[in-house]
Amino acid sequence: MAGPTLRTYKAGSIIYFIEDKGSDVFVLQKGRIILISNSLDSASEIKEDVQKGEFFGVKSALGAYPREETAQVLADSVVLVFTPVMFEAFCTKNPRLVLQMLKVFSGQLRKVHRKVREVLGETGQQENSVELLRTAESFYKMNLKDHANYAFKTFLKNYSTSNFATRGQSMLDMISRGQPYPVEMDSLETIIEKIRLGEMDVSQNAESTNFGDMQMNDVGSMEPPPLDDFSQPEDMHIPDMDDTGLSNDDGSGMMDIPDMDLPDMDIPDMDLPDYTPSMKKPPQMNVPQPSASKPALEGITQFYYDGVNEFSKQNWDVAIKRFEAALSINKFENDAEASFLEKSLFELGRTYMRKGDLTNGIGKLSDFVKKYPRNPNLKKAMAYIAEGYEKKGDKQRAMALYNKVVSMPPRDKESNYAKTQLDRLMK
């Protein structure tokens, strides 16, 4: 077969223009040539010098698509010109060259993929281990259990020392037990965001990060969580953490929310999948029977966690009784213990919501908002209430509440959720 032909070009000439169709491949032998292309957003022009011995025009020739750049000759040049057949023959005789080109191309491809992900607003910058776990969790959420099983195992095999290994293992265990994805759990994004914001310390709480806001100071209970731990719900702020936001919150206008009195109406379970409250490991304990006469010390936490347990099993009525029992306690050792009142009221409202008793749910959550405007769960509570109103058909009130959540600093997951809901309702 005939080899490539030599062609000479005068300075100032053009070998091909952008958008031209052409299947020849070129190699610069002598002279100076630049490739002029547009950036992907068309906002700027990119000029690149072709190095001597470098191929150009390869991609458009092989892919049979229009030239993506203009090849302009700056100084008299000599180029080798390959027809597609010649180029293929040349490549098959020079596999090392092909390998080099493959490396360059794969790098380019990954770069474009990264950019696509960025434009789509997808998280593309996480560590691979986190991305793999995210993929596994997505499979799980989609109920593709075989895929999830594979992905979790792959994650654990490759990243057994990851801060999220316990989370992965627990989910794998849940799959093997046939349990659904624990929607109550803090999402991976939430945990990562908390770590990013310094609200959670990975190094100190490697295992706890698997469970969202798990008790930071309860080092003694940091052993791998029991299998059913993922059924432990909720964004609980544990005593002594002193991170309830009291000092940081400006409390601006939080009380200014619509009235919450509602007609009685039961509708099916609310599903707030975007709210993935954290799973925390409660203190080791046996499940107690509710008793309002129990001593306050430990009683409220006991009732609270008990309620949380029942919630996770979707025993709504029992959970309600536990939270009510917690709320009936009025003597506390310290402020931290008293803070369980807030948590219990929030959970009580949520449990009603999940049960489908919107009236009581909205009522309890409204009490919570009014009583504890500085609680970190305030925005969540308001969003739940908004969802409740929407389900009741009161779109205006739902929008007002979402709007309120959006306007409340700081900008966080709840704000984004509320904004999405607001946009949806405004359509």
Add this chain to the structure above:
Amino acid sequence: MQLDGLTGKFGKEFQSGEIIFCEFEPGDDFYLIQKGKVKISKIVKDTEKTMDILESGDIFGEMAILEEQPRSATATAIDNVQTLHFNRENFVTLMSSQPQLAFKLLVIFTKRIYDARRRLKILLLDDVQAKVCDTFLMLSEKEPNYKDLKEVVLRITSDGIAHWCGEPVERIQPVLSHWAKLGKIELFADRVHVNNLNDCRRTVAMKRKEMIS
């Protein structure tokens, strides 16, 4: 390609529905399909998006072996699949002994780069209508028979258009409905009839010009 002799040494089979590898899994092997079909998908916001369906003669998983990077997509056997399975260690040997395969990879890469860049061009437009127009143009570019045609039928659903545009389908649907009312397009469940691609070209060109200025 003469690959029959490689089956014994490199053959690997997968059952229908079996996952071959998943997105972000570390991996240093790639596959050449000898029989069966393989679905390539990605997770986007907790939804599985099918990127491609590969068949006999197709290659997948090749990215991981060129760079020490994890898988960029998930591969699942659609039916019973027979593959030849290569890894980083034997890749260079394979490429040297099977230069046609190496060349085929090169061609696949160029097409993938083009497609990804083309998609990015759509995504970078800051207007939903222009994005939809550019999606129509991109789809027609993929059909060699559509060259220079003004009126084309594109096999795509509203969801598919939304995916290319990187927009929720709720934002795309009103645009499509509006154009359907104006008679610019005809909408069907599985296809769109575009009456004048030149309109699309003008819209996109104008938008790009605006963006530059």
